[in-house]
Amino acid sequence: MKKLLEKLKSLLKRLSENAISKERLAVFICIPITVLSVAVSTVLLYGNGRDKKQNDIKETNEGQFMFEESKDIYSTNNALEYQSIGDGNCLVMGIGSCKDSEIVIPSKSPSGDRVVGIGNGAFENCKHLVSISIPESVTTIGVGVFRGCSSLVIISVESDNEIYSSSGGILYSKNKQRLICCPASRIGENYLLDPNVKVIDDYAFEGVKNMCRVLYEKSTADFESISIGKGNEDFLELPITCNYFPSK
Helix, strand or coil: CHHHHHHHHHHHHHHCCCCCCHHHHHHHHHHHHHHHHHHHHHHHHHHHHHHCCCCCEEEEECCCEECCCCCEECCCCCCCEEEEEEECCEEEEECCCCCCCCCCCCCCCCCEEEEEEECCCCCCCCCCCEEEEEEECCCCEECCCCCCCCCCCCCEEEECCCCCCEEEEEEEEEECCCCCCCCCCCCCCEEECCCCCEEEEECCCCCCCCCEEEECCCCCCHHCCCCCCCCCCCHCCCEEECCCCCCC
């Protein structure tokens, strides 16, 4: 930085001696000042702003996961954005430079870290996202990961995953007791709610487009006992048929 300042001072001196008018001098001076600003900003960003410590992953009352400040975020060309959490593990933190509409999250990042989680709002407002596949390595999924994904049709999970599962393109916990996310553009007017569901996460049904009716095999009392999180007004406004018996 010291050498850069010395070079800039020398350049300013030469420019002031050679400038034909005050207007040209002003233009010449703006250029090195801009370069200096970029240099200073770079030092501040990478010297201070990125120096953050890893904190714990906390589970909320609804069973969702909140990820706090962590280590550096990194990505490569046409790759998702990752964040190291140490011990050879990382989180997917965003769409990064990936332009694909169908995304398969790898079990390992480009740097070789094992992908163990998806951070809060990682794919929020990714309008072009149509499908996403979650590997068996993912054991934690943050809050609002797919909010605003208006084109999302299907979420799939590898069968070997011990924490999460999917059915009909909808993301659940492994035992189906927790419904995490129903894709906004899921295909099908009628939705058969899994009878094992006890909790519906916040915003799980936010922005659903094609759903016209909810079918439920258990009683009205059983449905009313389900804990439904905030942001599910679109779901609650749908007509619900309880004691429904699917035809074999």
